[in-house]
Each structure stands twice: as C-alpha cells, then as structure tokens.
Amino acid sequence: MSKDDDLLKGIGVNDQNLDVGDVLPLLPIRNAVLFPGAVAPFEVGREKSVALVEDRESDSQPFIAIFAQKDPSTDDPSQEHLYPVGVVARVLKALRHSSGNYSLILQGVVRVRMEEVVQEDPYMKIRVSRLYETSHEDVECEALAMSLREIAKQVVQMMPELPREAASLIDSIQEPGQLADLVSTNIDASVEEKAGLLETLDVKERIRKVLRLLTRQLEIYKMRDRINSQIKEEMGKNQREYVLRQQLKAIKEELGEDEGDQSDVDMLKERIAKADLRSEARNVALKQLKRLRSMQVGSAEYTVVRTYIDWILDIPWTKATTDTTNIPAVRKVLDEDHSGLEKIKKRIVEYLAVRKLKKDKKGPILCLVGPPGVGKTSLGRSIARALGRKFLRNSLGGVHDEAAIRGHRRTYVGALPGQIIQGMKKAGTINPVFMLDEIDKIGHDFRGDPAAALLEVLDPEQNDTFSDHYLEIPYDLSKVMFIATANVTDTIPPALKDRMEILEIPGYTRREKAAIAQFHLIPKQLDEHGIDEKILKIGAQAIDVIIDRYTREAGVRNLERQIASVIRATAVKVAEGNSGPYSVNSEDDLRPLLGAPKFTSEVAERMDEPGVATGLAWTSVGGEILFVEGTRMHGTGKIQLTGQLGDVMKESAQAAISYVRTHARELHVPEDFLDESDVHIHIPTGGVPKDGPSAGLTMMTALVSLLTGIRVRHDVAMTGEITLRGKVLPVGGIKEKVLAAHRAGIKRVILPERNLVDLEEVPQEVRETLEFVPVTRMDEVLREALENPDKLDIPIIKSSESKKKKSSSKTKPTDKAVETPSSPT
Numbered sequence: 001m002s003k004d005d006d007l008l009k010g011i012g013v014n015d016q017n018l019d020v021g022d023v024l025p026l027l028p029i030r031n032a033v034l035f036p037g038a039v040a041p042f043e044v045g046r047e048k049s050v051a052l053v054e055d056r057e058s059d060s061q062p063f064i065a066i067f068a069q070k071d072p073s074t075d076d077p078s079q080e081h082l083y084p085v086g087v088v089a090r091v092l093k094a095l096r097h098s099s100g101n102y103s104l105i106l107q108g109v110v111r112v113r114m115e116e117v118v119q120e121d122p123y124m125k126i127r128v129s130r131l132y133e134t135s136h137e138d139v140e141c142e143a144l145a146m147s148l149r150e151i152a153k154q155v156v157q158m159m160p161e162l163p164r165e166a167a168s169l170i171d172s173i174q175e176p177g178q179l180a181d182l183v184s185t186n187i188d189a190s191v192e193e194k195a196g197l198l199e200t201l202d203v204k205e206r207i208r209k210v211l212r213l214l215t216r217q218l219e220i221y222k223m224r225d226r227i228n229s230q231i232k233e234e235m236g237k238n239q240r241e242y243v244l245r246q247q248l249k250a251i252k253e254e255l256g257e258d259e260g261d262q263s264d265v266d267m268l269k270e271r272i273a274k275a276d277l278r279s280e281a282r283n284v285a286l287k288q289l290k291r292l293r294s295m296q297v298g299s300a301e302y303t304v305v306r307t308y309i310d311w312i313l314d315i316p317w318t319k320a321t322t323d324t325t326n327i328p329a330v331r332k333v334l335d336e337d338h339s340g341l342e343k344i345k346k347r348i349v350e351y352l353a354v355r356k357l358k359k360d361k362k363g364p365i366l367c368l369v370g371p372p373g374v375g376k377t378s379l380g381r382s383i384a385r386a387l388g389r390k391f392l393r394n395s396l397g398g399v400h401d402e403a404a405i406r407g408h409r410r411t412y413v414g415a416l417p418g419q420i421i422q423g424m425k426k427a428g429t430i431n432p433v434f435m436l437d438e439i440d441k442i443g444h445d446f447r448g449d450p451a452a453a454l455l456e457v458l459d460p461e462q463n464d465t466f467s468d469h470y471l472e473i474p475y476d477l478s479k480v481m482f483i484a485t486a487n488v489t490d491t492i493p494p495a496l497k498d499r500m501e502i503l504e505i506p507g508y509t510r511r512e513k514a515a516i517a518q519f520h521l522i523p524k525q526l527d528e529h530g531i532d533e534k535i536l537k538i539g540a541q542a543i544d545v546i547i548d549r550y551t552r553e554a555g556v557r558n559l560e561r562q563i564a565s566v567i568r569a570t571a572v573k574v575a576e577g578n579s580g581p582y583s584v585n586s587e588d589d590l591r592p593l594l595g596a597p598k599f600t601s602e603v604a605e606r607m608d609e610p611g612v613a614t615g616l617a618w619t620s621v622g623g624e625i626l627f628v629e630g631t632r633m634h635g636t637g638k639i640q641l642t643g644q645l646g647d648v649m650k651e652s653a654q655a656a657i658s659y660v661r662t663h664a665r666e667l668h669v670p671e672d673f674l675d676e677s678d679v680h681i682h683i684p685t686g687g688v689p690k691d692g693p694s695a696g697l698t699m700m701t702a703l704v705s706l707l708t709g710i711r712v713r714h715d716v717a718m719t720g721e722i723t724l725r726g727k728v729l730p731v732g733g734i735k736e737k738v739l740a741a742h743r744a745g746i747k748r749v750i751l752p753e754r755n756l757v758d759l760e761e762v763p764q765e766v767r768e769t770l771e772f773v774p775v776t777r778m779d780e781v782l783r784e785a786l787e788n789p790d791k792l793d794i795p796i797i798k799s800s801e802s803k804k805k806k807s808s809s810k811t812k813p814t815d816k817a818v819e820t821p822s823s824p825t
Contacts (some may be wrong), residue, residue: 028077041104184210285312334348347501368503403418506739539586546563569592652699
C-alpha cells in the first residue's frame with residue numbers, strides 16, 4: 001500500500017472513492033497552487049464556487065478537486081483555462097461571511113488529472129484519474145533530499161517572519177516526495193513554475209526543480225542582506241567620522257594647538273574677509289557662513305550652501321579693467337581688424353570720447369543688425385581689444401527657458417546662476433564687452449520667455465540692480481558694454497528692441513571685400529594651412545574674379561571658403577614635395593582649383609526680349625536683384641501671378657495693370673488688350689517667398705514693355721512703390737539694394753526721389769560707379785527705363801519744380817547729386 005493510501009485512511013477516505021473515473025466537484029483557484037499534504041486558506045466569492053461550497057456542506061465526505069487557473073483574470077474558467085494536474089482536497093473548515101462569500105481551509109490529499117467535464121451548472125464537476133508518484137529508494141534520492149533540506153533551512157534562517165518551528169518541521173519529514181511538496185508550497189515562485197512541480201511525478205526530477213528555484217531564492221536573500229549591510233556600514237561610517245571630527249576639534253581646542261590646517265568654514269571666512277565685496281553681498285555671505293558652521297559636512301544642504309558662498313566670492317563685484325583712452329590707438333585697432341564699417345567704428349569712438357570726459361558713463365547697449373558673414377561677432381571681439389576689456393560671447397539662438405538668463409532658484413537640485421552671472425564670473429571684471437549673439441532667434445515656451453528676462457539686463461536704468469534667481473543679491477551690470485547681434489529685427493520683441501541702439505551692417509562693397517581678402521582672409525588661411533606667404537601669392541585680379549564669379553553674398557564667408565580651397569590645393573602640391581613658389585593671378589589659374597565659375601551676369605541674357613525688367617529686393621541676407629517676366633497669350637482676360645508672391649506684391653501687380661489700362665492710349669496699347677488675351681507675370685526663383693511693395697515699379701515697367709514690344713535697358717534696375725495715380729512712393733532697404741545692383745554689374749538705378757537721402761549711407765566708391773535716376777511719377781520711369789521711349793506718347797510734366805527734378809535726375813551720384821533737394825521721407 002502506498003503512502004498516499006495511508007494518508008487517505010488517516011483522514012477517513014477510502015482508496016476506492018478515488019479510483020479512475022471518479023467524479024468530483026471542481027473549485028478553480030487563482031494565483032496559487034495547492035500541493036498534497038499542504039493546508040491553506042482560500043477566499044471563495046464567485047457564483048459557481050459559492051454554490052459548490054453550499055452544496056458540499058451537506059455531504060458526509062466533503063472532498064473537492066482543486067485546479068489552478070492559467071489566467072487569473074478569467075472569471076468563469078473552462079477546462080482549457082486550467083492546468084491539467086491538480087489535487088483532491090478536503091474541506092477542513094468553511095466560514096460564511098455576511099456578504100455571502102466563504103473562507104475555506106483546504107488540505108491537499110493526492111494528485112489527480114482532469115479527464116473531462118461532466119457538469120457545467122450550477123458548478124463544474126469533472127472526471128479525474130489518480131496520479132501516483134514514481135519514488136526511488138536509492139542513494140541519489142537521499143542525497144537530493146539532504147541537499148534540499150539543508151538549503152531550505154538556510155532560507156528559513158534568512159526569513160525572520162517564518163516561525164522557529166519551520167526548521168524542525170523540515171527535519172521531521174523523511175519522505176523525499178513529501179519534503180519536496182512541503183518546500184514547493186512555501187517557495188517564492190510563479191504559478192506556472194509551481195504547476196510544473198505539481199505535474200512532475202518523478203520524485204528525483206521534482207527535487208531537482210525545487211532545488212533550482214530554492215537556490216535562486218537563497219541568492220536573492222543573500223544579495224538583499226549584502227546591500228542592507230553596505231548601507232548600514234556607510235551610515236555608521238559617516239556618523240563615526242562626524243563624532244571623531246568633533247572629538248578631534250575639542251582636543252585641539254583644549255591643547256591650544258594650531259597646525260595650520262583650517263577647515264572649510266575657516267577658509268571661507270578668510271576668503272570673505274579678503275574679498276572686495278559690496279556690503280549687501282558680504283552680509284549675505286557671512287549669514288550663510290554662520291549656517292554652514294551648524295551643518296554636518298556630509299549633508300546635502302551643506303554642499304548647497306558651500307556652493308552658494310563660492311559663487312558669491314567668485315563673481316567680480318568691484319574689479320574693473322582700465323579702458324584705453326587713446327582714441328587714435330583705438331581707431332588703429334578697429335581698422336586693423338575690419339575694413340569698412342565706418343558707422344560702427346564712429347559709434348565706438350564716440351562712446352570712448354564721452355567715457356574719457358565722464359568716468360561714470362554707463363555702458364551702451366548696441367545691436368548690430370546685418371546679413372550673415374559681415375563680421376558682427378568678430379567686430380565685438382575687435383571692440384573689446386580696442387578698449388582693453390575682457391570679451392564674452394553668449395549665443396542665444398534656440399534658448400527658450402527664462403532660467404537660462406536669470407538662473408534657477410537654490411531650492412532646485414543642481415541649481416546654478418543664469419548665463420549672465422556665469423559670464424561675469426568667467427570675465428572676472430565688472431566691465432567686459434558682453435556679446436549676446438543671435439538675439440533675434442530666441443524662442444519661448446511654457447518655461448518662460450527669455451526675451452522678457454533680457455529687458456532688465458539691457459535697460460541702462462535697471463541693470464545696475466539685476467536680480468538673478470540663484471544669487472538673490474542685486475548685481476550691477478551698468479558698467480558692461482552689451483553688444484547684441486541679429487540678422488533681422490522683425491523677430492525681436494518691440495520692448496526689447498526699444499532698449500537697444502540699432503546699428504545696421506548692410507554688407508560689403510566689392511572693394512571692401514577685396515581689402516578684407518588681401519589683409520585678413522588670405523593671411524589667416526595661409527597660417528591655418530601651414531603655408532608660408534612666400535610659397536603662394538594670390539593676386540588682386542584673382543581676388544576680384546573670386547568675388548565676381550565664384551561668390552555672390554553680402555558677407556565674406558563664402559569668399560573665405562573659396563580662398564581656403566585655393567590654399568588647400570597648393571598645400572597638396574607642397575605635401576607632395578613641390579615646394580613652389582606658386583602664384584594665382586587670373587581666372588585661368590583659378591579654374592583648375594575652383595572649377596567653372598558659379599555666377600555669371602544674367603542681366604544681358606534675360607533682357608534681350610520685351611517683357612523683362614530688373615528689380616531690386618531686400619532680404620535678411622542682404623540685397624538681391626530679381627527679374628520680373630511677363631508674357632501674353634490668347635485667353636479671356638485672366639491675370640496670372642506666380643513665383644510665391646505675397647499679398648502686398650500681388651496688389652502691386654494689380655495696381656500696375658490698372659495703370660496700364662488707364663493710360664493705354666498714351667502707351668500705344670489697345671484699350672481692349674485683356675478682352676481676348678491673358679497676361680502672366682512671373683518672378684523667378686519660385687521656391688523663395690517674396691512680398692513687399694517695392695517691386696511695383698518693376699512689374700509696371702515689365703508690363704508696358706510686354707504690351708508695347710519695347711525692351712527694357714539691360715543695365716537698368718529699379719525699385720519703388722506705385723499708386724493708381726501714377727505716383728512713385730519711397731521704399732526701404734536702399735543701401736542693401738544699391739549694393740546688390742553694384743554686385744550684379746548694374747550701371748543705372750531708378751529709385752524714388754524721396755529715397756535720395758538714403759544714398760548717404762552708400763559707400764562713396766559704389767556711388768561713383770552707378771548712375772542714380774530719382775523719379776516721382778511712372779511716366780518718368782518709362783522714359784528712363786525703356787530702350788526707345790520716343791515711340792510712346794509719354795506726357796512731359798511742365799511744372800517748374802518737375803523740370804528742375806528731371807534736369808538733375810541723370811547726374812552722376814557725387815556728393816552734389818546726393819544733396820539734391822527732396823521731400824522728407
């Protein structure tokens with residue numbers, strides 16, 4: 001008779017009752033597996049389970065089949081939702097709750113396999129077959145049981161929540177299969193793993209599986225104890241160190257010994273005494289030092305306060321550099337570093353002159369606005385060198401957090417001052433040249449608006465008491481010379497723009513570019529590439545060719561890249577052993593090095609037929625020329641405008657068409673030219689958006705040229721806004737547009753008469769090479785722009801004032817031409 005049979009008899013069960021084919025009620029359980037011999041409590045609340053318990057209370061032998069669910073979320077499990085092997089269990093006790101649920105205490109008896117379901121309602125009944133374990137009475141089985149017993153005892157010792165009798169219970173069980181089932185009941189494993197143990201009938205194999213799971217659990221407990229021990233050891237070490245330091249301090253005080261080893265607090269006190277702090281900063285530092293004395297060295301608060309005091313001591317409060325007051329020397333430094341830019345240099349010299357007369361003059365707030373590559377950033381470095389000040393640069397492009405300017409409050413972990421205070425620490429003086437680069441590219445989001453934080457920084461009336469969130473001490477920025485840079489001013493908030501003095505840098509002339517290349521770019525690139533100036537000579541003619549044929553820009557960045565390409569090609573030859581010397585003097589010398597020219601004059605090519613006119617436009621990267629093309633085709637009077645034109649430019653085209661239709665008879669254009677034809681006006685480079693009123697004059701001229709068949713002069717470019725009355729109104733960006741015309745080889749520029757005053761900003765060399773034609777009416781434009789205007793009946797304005805304007809319109813743009821009387825802009 002088996003041991004299972006003995007167990008059954010002990011609890012009053014006849015072996016015959018559990019023969020194969022016996023039908024028993026089924027109680028599915030979740031998140032648990034019941035093993036033979038184990039006693040465990042279970043809560044019963046599902047409808048079928050409650051019905052089962054109530055039905056079995058009247059049975060003299062209340063045995064039920066217990067099977068574990070594969071998925072605990074299934075409320076009404078079927079056979080496929082249950083593991084195939086379970087146990088027959090005896091209900092030792094059933095306790096009914098007021099809610100109708102039951103608490104059961106079950107004892108596992110024997111393993112059984114589910115054969116089939118014979119009843120679904122009111123609760124499940126299944127046919128089961130009894131399973132017998134395969135036991136081995138040999139040495140290996142005893143050795144496995146001994147190992148299992150020892151490891152189980154070790155686990156019990158590491159689990160203080162278990163009762164002391166657990167180890168004795170393990171020793172009392174001699175049967176290997178029962179020992180494995182006992183340990184399986186209490187092991188920390190998943191339901192799937194425990195179900196696998198229940199299905200394993202071979203005792204040796206079952207013990208091996210239990211040993212693997214138990215060993216894993218033992219290693220986890222050991223690692224837990226090791227981690228806890230390390231934490232306690234570290235805490236004890238810190239406390240012990242603190243106590244020993246306090247004892248050492250007391251002993252030294254008693255002995256009156258001073259070996260020169262000062263603590264952090266004493267060192268900070270000495271630094272505060274020596275530092276040249278303002279009274280408010282000194283009071284705050286001493287107050288924080290007093291707090292520091294009462295703190296434990298290893299605490300987090302100690303580090304925060306210690307870092308705060310360091311920042312107070314590291315920031316300059318009174319230290320300043322002496323400005324260079326020799327104005328000719330300042331001019332010399334500025335001229336050495338940059339060619340042109342006279343307006344900027346004049347402003348710096350003016351500031352220095354006033355500073356020389358009034359020592360407490362506050363620093364200016366300048367904003368250099370211009371296209372990329374014109375030297376805005378390098379100009380700030382040159383200004384600092386000329387004045388003898390420290391130079392700082394802080395890029396604001398993409399900054400979208402107010403804390404980047406004002407810093408974080410000290411309550412945050414890892415808090416630091418903002419970039420302004422950090423920059424002052426790096427400078428070490430209270431009067432550096434502080435460049436705020438790309439101020440037009442500041443962002444803002446839910447974390448705040450950095451531009452709003454800059455309002456206080458860039459306001460001379462407020463920045464002497466600038467407040468950083470981290471310092472919380474007023475800091476004086478009034479001695480700092482702030483220089484901001486931007487490509488455009490449209491994206492700068494009005495309040496911030498109002499606090500700065502805007503200085504525009506429109507771009508360089510051809511002669512200025514040549515001088516920059518000769519005296520700055522070529523020496524710089526020769527030095528960077530390790531080429532001696534005696535090995536390579538780049539002639540003035542070659543520089544002009546690079547400027548005209550290989551670059552077309554307002555600045556000099558591409559010019560520097562092309563020069564670097566020429567020098568790199570020479571460096572290859574030198575590295576190969578050909579020491580030179582080499583010279584580059586013409587386009588023929590440049591072609592093997594730079595390839596075919598990238599830019600050619602398109603003006604003459606595009607202007608060889610009627611309907612094309614050259615205009616001038618302003619962009620964020622400088623001035624540009626643009627072509628307006630018109631064509632006419634058979635149609636129904638539609639007007640088509642293409643080239644990514646904005647609303648203002650489309651309205652200008654409509655105004656030009658209305659003017660032509662109004663003056664069709666004088667222009668020798670059929671008055672019904674739109675009845676049976678369509679007009680298409682296109683501005684090339686369609687991928688670039690365009691807008692603004694200044695192309696109205698060009699579109700009107702191109703339209704008249706198209707309808708009359710008279711070509712526009714290829715050496716003429718124009719700009720101006722038109723009205724329905726035939727007036728020509730002033731526009732902006734004249735300097736940039738004139739420089740663009742100069743770069744493109746234009747000889748004559750037609751512009752509104754009221755824009756003549758803007759030519760004062762155009763360099764003299766450019767004015768000497770261009771002819772400016774001031775106009776006030778559109779008929780004047782046609783007379784000056786078309787190749788053969790005599791074919792048109794353009795009315796001649798007979799007023800004396802108009803005659804005077806017309807007679808002076810063709811003068812060369814010398815200083816006298818610029819001083820031609822004009823209406824105020």
